[in-house]
Structures are given as structure tokens and as C-alpha cells.
Amino acid sequence: MKCRKCGHEAVINMRQHKLALCGDHFLEWVPEQTQRFIEKYKMFTRDERILVAVSGGKDSLSLWDVLLRLGYRADGLYIGLGIEGGVDYSNQSHEMCVHFLENFKFQTPALRTGASVSNVNVTADDGPQTTNTQYLIPTLHVVDIGKLYGETISEVASRTTRGRGKPCSVCGLIKRHVMNRVARDGGYDVLATGHNLDDEVAVLFGNTLTWNAGYLVRQAPVLPADKPGLARKVKPFCRLYERESAAYALVRGIEYIYDECPFAEGSTSIAHKEVLNQMEKDSPGVKLQFYLNFLRAREQGLFAGAERAAHVELNACEKCGQPTSAPELCAFCRLWEKR
Amino acid sequence: MKCRKCGHEAVINMRQHKLALCGDHFLEWVPEQTQRFIEKYKMFTRDERILVAVSGGKDSLSLWDVLLRLGYRADGLYIGLGIEGGVDYSNQSHEMCVHFLENFKFQTPALRTGASVSNVNVTADDGPQTTNTQYLIPTLHVVDIGKLYGETISEVASRTTRGRGKPCSVCGLIKRHVMNRVARDGGYDVLATGHNLDDEVAVLFGNTLTWNAGYLVRQAPVLPADKPGLARKVKPFCRLYERESAAYALVRGIEYIYDECPFAEGSTSIAHKEVLNQMEKDSPGVKLQFYLNFLRAREQGLFAGAERAAHVELNACEKCGQPTSAPELCAFCRLWEKR
Numbered sequence: 001m002k003c004r005k006c007g008h009e010a011v012i013n014m015r016q017h018k019l020a021l022c023g024d025h026f027l028e029w030v031p032e033q034t035q036r037f038i039e040k041y042k043m044f045t046r047d048e049r050i051l052v053a054v055s056g057g058k059d060s061l062s063l064w065d066v067l068l069r070l071g072y073r074a075d076g077l078y079i080g081l082g083i084e085g086g087v088d089y090s091n092q093s094h095e096m097c098v099h100f101l102e103n104f105k106f107q108t109p110a111l112r113t114g115a116s117v118s119n120v121n122v123t124a125d126d127g128p129q130t131t132n133t134q135y136l137i138p139t140l141h142v143v144d145i146g147k148l149y150g151e152t153i154s155e156v157a158s159r160t161t162r163g164r165g166k167p168c169s170v171c172g173l174i175k176r177h178v179m180n181r182v183a184r185d186g187g188y189d190v191l192a193t194g195h196n197l198d199d200e201v202a203v204l205f206g207n208t209l210t211w212n213a214g215y216l217v218r219q220a221p222v223l224p225a226d227k228p229g230l231a232r233k234v235k236p237f238c239r240l241y242e243r244e245s246a247a248y249a250l251v252r253g254i255e256y257i258y259d260e261c262p263f264a265e266g267s268t269s270i271a272h273k274e275v276l277n278q279m280e281k282d283s284p285g286v287k288l289q290f291y292l293n294f295l296r297a298r299e300q301g302l303f304a305g306a307e308r309a310a311h312v313e314l315n316a317c318e319k320c321g322q323p324t325s326a327p328e329l330c331a332f333c334r335l336w337e338k339r
Numbered sequence: 340m341k342c343r344k345c346g347h348e349a350v351i352n353m354r355q356h357k358l359a360l361c362g363d364h365f366l367e368w369v370p371e372q373t374q375r376f377i378e379k380y381k382m383f384t385r386d387e388r389i390l391v392a393v394s395g396g397k398d399s400l401s402l403w404d405v406l407l408r409l410g411y412r413a414d415g416l417y418i419g420l421g422i423e424g425g426v427d428y429s430n431q432s433h434e435m436c437v438h439f440l441e442n443f444k445f446q447t448p449a450l451r452t453g454a455s456v457s458n459v460n461v462t463a464d465d466g467p468q469t470t471n472t473q474y475l476i477p478t479l480h481v482v483d484i485g486k487l488y489g490e491t492i493s494e495v496a497s498r499t500t501r502g503r504g505k506p507c508s509v510c511g512l513i514k515r516h517v518m519n520r521v522a523r524d525g526g527y528d529v530l531a532t533g534h535n536l537d538d539e540v541a542v543l544f545g546n547t548l549t550w551n552a553g554y555l556v557r558q559a560p561v562l563p564a565d566k567p568g569l570a571r572k573v574k575p576f577c578r579l580y581e582r583e584s585a586a587y588a589l590v591r592g593i594e595y596i597y598d599e600c601p602f603a604e605g606s607t608s609i610a611h612k613e614v615l616n617q618m619e620k621d622s623p624g625v626k627l628q629f630y631l632n633f634l635r636a637r638e639q640g641l642f643a644g645a646e647r648a649a650h651v652e653l654n655a656c657e658k659c660g661q662p663t664s665a666p667e668l669c670a671f672c673r674l675w676e677k678r
Contacts, residue, residue, distance in 0.1 A: 208547055209629050211636035275618055282610065290548050297550035304644030 012247045016285030023251045030248045031066045034236050041221040043234040048189035050074040051231075053179050054100075054140070056093030056257040058249040059194030061100050063237050065254060067192065068104065068138060074192070076101065077182050079175055080144035082152025083167075085262025093257050094142065100254060101140050141186070143178050149336060156335060167263055170335070177332040180322055183231035191231040198242035200235065201287045202272040204294055213306045220295070227314050227323040239288065351586045355624030362590045369587045370405045373575050380560040382573040387528035389413040390570070392518050393439075393479070395432030395596045397588040398533030400439050402576050404593060406531065407443065407477060413531070415440065416521050418514055419483035421491025422506075424601025432596050433481065439593060440479050480525070482517050488675060495674060506602055509674070516671040519661055522570035530570040537581035539574065540626045541611040543633055552645045559634070566653050566662040578627065 001010040003022035010020035021029055037043070044050055050067060054060040054076040067074040078097045083089045146152040153174065157167030183191045200219070207215040221239075225232040237245055249256050264270060279286050297303075314323035317330035324330035329337065340349040342361035349359035360368055376382070383389055389406060393399040393415040406413040417436045422428045485491040492513065496506030522530045539558070546554040560578075564571040576584055588595050603609060618625050636642075653662035656669035663669035668676065 209625065209632070211629075211632040211641065213636050213639065213641045216641070271621065275614060278617070279614055286548065290550075293548070293550040297552055300552065301648060302550065302552045302555070302642060302645045306641045306643070309640060 011251060012244070014241070014244065016241070016280075016288050026247065027251055030062075030240070030244065031070050033240065034063075034066050035070055037221065037239055038234075038236050041234070043192075043222055043236060044072070044190045044232075046072065048073070049187065050190050050192050051141075051179070051183045051186065051188040052076050052192045053175075053194070054078050054097045055194070056096035057194070058254070058256045059196050059199075059237060059242070059245045061096065061194075061254050061256050062245050062248045062252070063192060063194040064100070064138075065104065065252060066248070067236070068108075075138055075186075075188070076140040077179060078140060078142045079178050080142060080146065081171060081174075082144070082146040083154060083261065083263065085259075087259050087262065089257075089259060089262055092259075096255060096257050097140055100256075101138060103255075104138070141182055143182065145174060145178070151339075160335065160338070166267075168267065171263075173332055173335065177320070177322065177330075180229070180231050181320070184229060188231065191233050193233065193235055194237055194245070195235040196237045196240050196242045196245045197287060197291060198273060198276070199269075200238050201276055201291050202269045204291060205272045205276060206268055213303070214310050217298070217303045217307045217310045220298075229316060229322045239291070241287070350590060351583070353580070353583065355580070355619075355627050365586065366590055369401075369579070369583065370409050372579065373402075373405050374409055376560065376578055377573075377575050380573070382531075382561055382575060383411070383529045383571075385411065387412070388526065389529050389531050390480075390518070390522045390525065390527040391415050391531045392514075392533070393417050393436045394533070395435035396533070397585045397593070397595045398535050398538075398576060398581070400435065400533075400593050400595050401584050401587045401591070402531060402533040403439070403477075404443065404591060405587075406575070407447075414477055414525075414527070415479040416518060417479060417481045418517050419481060419485065420510060420513075421483075421485040422493060422600065422602065424598075426598050426601065428596075428598060428601055431598075435594060435596050436479055439595075440477060442594075443477070480521055482521065484513060484517070490678075499674065499677070505606075507606065510602075512671055512674065516659070516661065516669075519568070519570050520659070523568060527570065530572050532572065532574055533576055533584070534574040535576045535579050535581045535584045536626060536630060537612060537615070538608075539577050540615055540630050541608045543630060544611045544615060545607055552642070553649050556637070556642045556646045556649045559637075568655060568661045578630070580626070 001013050001020045002008065003010045003025050004020055005025045006022060008022040008024075011023045012026055013020040019029075050072055052060065052064045052067060052074050054064055056078070064074060064076055076097060078094055080094055081090050146155075149156075153167050153171045156174070157170040160170055162169040162173070179191050182188075204216075204219055207219065221235050223233040248254075260270075276287055312325055314325055315327065316322070317324045317326075317333055318328050319333040320330060322330055322332070326334070340352050340359045341347065342349045342364055343359055344364045345361060347361040347363075350362045351365055352359040358368075389411055391399065391403045391406060391413050393403055395417070403413060403415055415436060417433055419433055420429050485494075488495075492506050492510045495513070496509040499509055501508040501512070518530050521527075543555075543558055546558065560574050562572040587593075599609075615626055651664055653664055654666065655661070656663045656665075656672055657667050658672040659669060661669055661671070665673070
């Protein structure tokens with residue numbers, strides 16, 4: 001298989017695009033595509049400050065890399081969840097993020113002196129304060145849930161009824177809160193996550209099997225900051241297959257944590273991914289088309305009625321100020337009240 | 340595995356219902372369920388005349404059997420498509436329908452003298468005339484496409500561009516026209532087809548992968564006769580799994596044609612069924628829930644906007660009088676104009 005652009009040996013063949021590329025051209029192609037999606041879905045502009053949620057995995061580190069190489073003002077946020085899982089999962093993940101930033105500085109001499117790893121000064125009462133004021137010099141914010149709130153994800157999950165024995169629901173709630181908070185308090189315009197096409201399609205597939213109207217109308221490459229205290233959320237890799245994001249990390253030499261979160265095992269989204277992978281194998285491009293057809297159908301008003309119905313009035317949480325449908329405290333703050 | 344009702348050996352275990360039944364109780368259960376769906380979706384009443392489209396397969400013959408046993412006034416319509424496919428497919432199918440009716444008469448002494456097989460007197464100009472005026476005595480109408488229109492499905496398909504080399508699109512068009520016509524001209528209130536849950540879910544799955552709004556808003560257990568010249572269409576087996584409908588035919592001793600239509604091979608709906616079967620195996624009931632969740636979401640207005648948009652004005656075809664979105668002749672009549 002030859003690279004379509006230069007004829008050298010290809011490192012990846014993307015059947016759904018009928019496109020094979022060598023390493024060099026693939027490393028050009030991914031940022032080009034990402035830039036295209038950023039513009040197409042109006043995710044953010046060059047003037048805006050971006051907070052990238054990094055987990056130490058291939059998607060989020062590749063995304064941060066691509067955004068920095070495209071010249072965006074993108075800082076990282078690592079949330080330490082305190083997940084052990086036999087593989088020292090959280091510490092390893094943190095290490096990967098720190099390593100990525102050091103390595104990026106080393107490979108990018110202009111930034112060598114500026115990039116820094118800042119442990120955000122956060123207290124449960126005051127919210128995070130970032131010390132990074134120099135643009136173009138990426139910073140990694142680190143929020144350690146266990147240190148900040150006194151309990152790790154696993155500990156909180158063990159004393160709540162959310163999620164039927166799995167911490168995933170609590171973990172999602174806490175991450176959303178912290179991401180929003182660091183974005184807001186750090187003055188970021190937008191929060192970017194590394195969700196790839198396979199992630200988006202697995203979620204869409206699950207929400208379609210249950211025909212969950214509330215979730216269907218809200219799944220999009222961009223969630224606008226339409227409530228006070230909510231950051232705009234964007235997914236610049238939403239049209240990139242998981243294998244493309246993994247290949248980008250590999251070819252670019254980004255080290256990342258290979259393990260899935262130990263709690264993900266047996267999750268429905270992983271079961272859905274297996275089904276979708278089989279379909280993709282039989283019919284290349286079916287995942288991408290499923291996602292794009294969905295976006296198009298919504299744009300053309302398929303869910304217009306449900307979108308109006310899904311609009312709910314939110315209050316500011318009395319404690320943290322983030323929007324909530326509850327009358328007093330948001331679900332995140334209630335989590336800690338119960339101790 | 341024991342029958343839940345009587346403790347005898349079960350012939351079927353329906354994991355999605357956590358219900359195992361012996362032959363006798365299964366033969367009771369299927370009509371009970373069918374009656375429940377007929378009422379729930381307001382398909383038809385005991386006063387109405389029903390035309391059941393029978394293909395000679397397990398679903399449509401089981402449906403006809405169940406409707407007759409439930410005491411409905413249900414006649415059959417067999418459409419001879421002239422498909423050979425190496426297994427004498429159409430003749431075999433016809434034979435199964437005739438055999439079913441003879442056998443039904445034999446098993447049901449009260450009807451023994453009355454039931455008849457009528458070749459509908461149809462000409463291309465006059466439309467079918469049915470000779471059956473005695474209610475409760477089932478009739479099988481037979482319309483032979485080759486004899487009536489001078490060309491079999493395969494022959495028509497070979498000279499049109501519909502369906503990219505496969506006759507399925509032409510076949511669907513012709514069957515819809517003929518079913519509507521026999522229903523209208525025979526004075527039937529409603530047209531019933533044997534679509535089972537697996538059929539409905541495969542179609543829904545396909546329409547979801549493409550997010551085809553027009554098809555999504557129209558998929559339902561009942562399509563009302565909301566245009567002049569259109570028969571109400573109902574699917575009383577829409578919540579019955581394919582294996583349940585097959586088991587009903589087997590246990591009841593209904594002989595049916597086992598072969599799929601030879602043209603169905605390689606169709607996307609069969610590929611979708613394989614995916615869905617795998618999902619069902621991993622998670623019993625997922626197909627039924629997918630379908631029921633879809634119906635519920637629509638009822639709750641998920642597609643309300645699209646439903647209004649999908650409403651199109653139809654004209655009566657200048658030749659056959661059936662509703663069409665075309666200005667003069669409907670797609671069916673144009674098919675024969677091109678000769």
C-alpha cells in the first residue's frame with residue numbers, strides 16, 4: 001500500500017476515505033482535518049483560550065498536540081481520580097500527561113523555557129486559581145480529587161447509590177464539575193475533550209437503542225455555553241476514527257497509557273463498540289455515515305420539536321454557582337453533603 | 340425447561356419475556372399476544388374486513404391462522420411474482436398458501452364447505468373483482484403479476500434502473516400497488532402484513548443508520564388510510580420475534596416455504612439482522628426494547644417537527660387513481676408506460 005500523496009510506503013489505510021498515507025503525510029493530514037472540523041462546527045477561534053481535558057490516553061494527548069501545533073492557545077487539565085485498578089492507573093495517566101508536556105517543550109525549542117506544570121491552587125471553597133498568564137506557553141493544570149475533596153472517586157462511589165456498583169456515573173459527574181470549574185475560573189473560552197468518532201458513535205448508538213430524546217438532542221460536536229457558569233464544550237476529534245487517533249500518537253511518538261480505565265470493563269459502550277466495529281469491518285465508513293447522517297438530520301429539524309421540549313430552566317447552585325436543575329444544591333455539591 | 344403455566348416440557352423459552360411455554364400454551368399465547376397488540380394499536384375491530392397479504396412464509400401464514408382463530412374476517416391475498424431462483428420460488432409459495440387454506444378448512448369443520456380459492460378477476464384496466472361475499476369463510480385471492488401485466492417481476496426489473504440490478508425495489512412498488520388495489524376494490528377495511536419484530540427492527544435499524552427522517556416518521560404498527568385510495572396498513576405481529584412466529588407455524592403444523600426470496604441474499608436488511616441477532620444474544624430483549632422505545636419516543640413527540648414537515652400533498656394517479664406525489668401517473672403506472 002502506497003501513500004497517495006508521495007508514493008512512499010503507507011503507514012495507514014483509511015478505507016472509509018479510500019486514503020492511504022505515509023507517516024509524514026498522515027502527520028499533516030490529522031491536523032488539517034482537525035482544523036477543518038474546528039472551522040466547520042465553529043468550535044473556537046485563534047483568539048480564544050482552550051482548556052484541553054487530558055487523561056493520559058491517546059485521544060486527549062493527540063488532541064492537545066494537534067491544537068498546539070496548529071498554533072492554538074491550549075492548556076491541559078489533568079484530573080487525578082485516584083483509580084488504582086491494579087495498574088496504578090491514575091498515577092500512570094498523570095505521568096503520561098507530564099511527560100507529554102516535557103517532551104513537547106523539548107521538541108519545540110521556542111517553547112522550551114516557558115511551558116510549565118502547575119498544580120492548580122484549588123480549595124474546595126475558593127475554586128482553582130491558575131498562575132499561568134503567558135499565552136502560547138502551555139500549562140498543565142492538575143486537580144487531584146482525593147486531595148481536594150478528601151475522597152477518591154472509588155471512595156465516593158462506594159458510599160453512593162449512583163451507578164449500580166460502578167463508579168462511572170459518579171466519575172462523570174465529578175469530572176464535568178471540575179472541568180467546568182477550571183475552565184470558568186481560569187478564564188478559558190472553551191473546554192475541549194478528546195472524544196473520537198468511535199466514542200461519539202458508541203454513545204449515539206446507545207442513545208438510539210433507548211431512544212433517549214434528552215440525550216439525542218444534546219449530542220453534538222459543540223455544546224454552546226448557553227447557561228451562566230457553563231463552559232462551551234467542543235470535540236475537535238469527533239470525526240476522527242479511534243484507530244486514526246491511535247496511529248497519530250504512535251507516528252508522532254506520543255507516549256500514552258494503553259490501558260482502558262479498569263472500571264470500563266463490561267460497560268455497554270464497549271459492547272456497542274464491538275458491534276459497531278463488526279459493522280465497520282463489513283461496510284467501511286458506516287460509523288462515520290451514521291454520525292454525519294445524524295448531525296444532518298438534526299440540522300434539518302428531525303428533533304426540532306424535542307429540542308424545544310428539552311429546554312429546561314436551570315438555577316445557580318447555592319454552593320458552587322454552577323447551573324443545576326435542582327432547587328438548591330447541584331448533584332456534585334450534594335455528593336459531598338452526604339458524608 | 341418447564342412450561343411456566345403447566346409444568347410440562349417447554350417447546351420454547353423466550354428469554355426477553357423470561358417465559359418458557361409448552362406447545363399447547365404457546366399456541367394459546369401467540370393469539371393472546373396478537374389480540375393484545377391489535378387492541379393496543381387500534382388496528383381493527385371485529386366488524387372490519389381484513390385482507391392478509393400472504394407470501395407462503397411462516398409469518399404471513401401464521402398471522403392468517405391466528406386472525407382466523409381469533410374470529411376475524413380475514414381473507415388472504417397471494418401475489419404471484421414469477422420468481423424462479425432455482426427453487427421454483429413463486430410456485431412453491433403459492434402452493435403453500437393454497438395448502439394452508441385447504442388444511443385450515445379440514446381442521447376447522449365449520450368452515451369445511453365454504454372456504455375457497457378464488458383467482459381474482461383482474462384486468463389491468465378494471466381492477467380486481469372479488470367473488471367472495473360470504474363472511475367468515477376465508478378466501479384466497481391470487482394475483483399473478485406476469486399474467487395480469489404481461490411481465491414478471493424479474494422481467495420488469497431487468498428493463499428499469501430502479502434498485503441497482505436487484506428487483507427488490509420494483510417488487511416492493513408492485514406489491515404495494517396490488518395490495519392497495521385489491522384491498523380497495525375488494526371493499527376491505529384494512530390490509531395486514533406478517534412483518535415480525537425482527538423485520539421491523541431491521542428496517543428501523545437501517546433507517547436509523549441513515550437517519551432517514553421521512554422513513555422514521557412513517558414506521559409504525561398502523562399506517563392510517565389518510566389519503567383517498569390508500570388502505571389502512573397494520574402489522575399485528577410487529578412485537579413477535581421471528582423465532583416465535585416460526586415456532587408458532589411449526590407447533591401448529593403449518594407448512595411454509597423455508598427459503599428466503601432468492602433475491603434477498605446479500606441485502607442490507609439481512610446484514611442488519613445478523614448484527615441485531617448478535618446483540619440480542621448478548622442482551623435478550625434488546626430488539627424489542629429498541630422498537631418499543633422508538634414507538635414511545637415518537638409518541639412523546641421526538642419527531643413532532645419532522646412529522647409536520649413530512650406531510651406532503653398527494654394527487655390521484657390519472658390512470659389507476661391511487662395517491663401519488665407525481666403530477667400525472669404514479670410510479671407503478673409509469674413502470675408499464677416505459678415498455
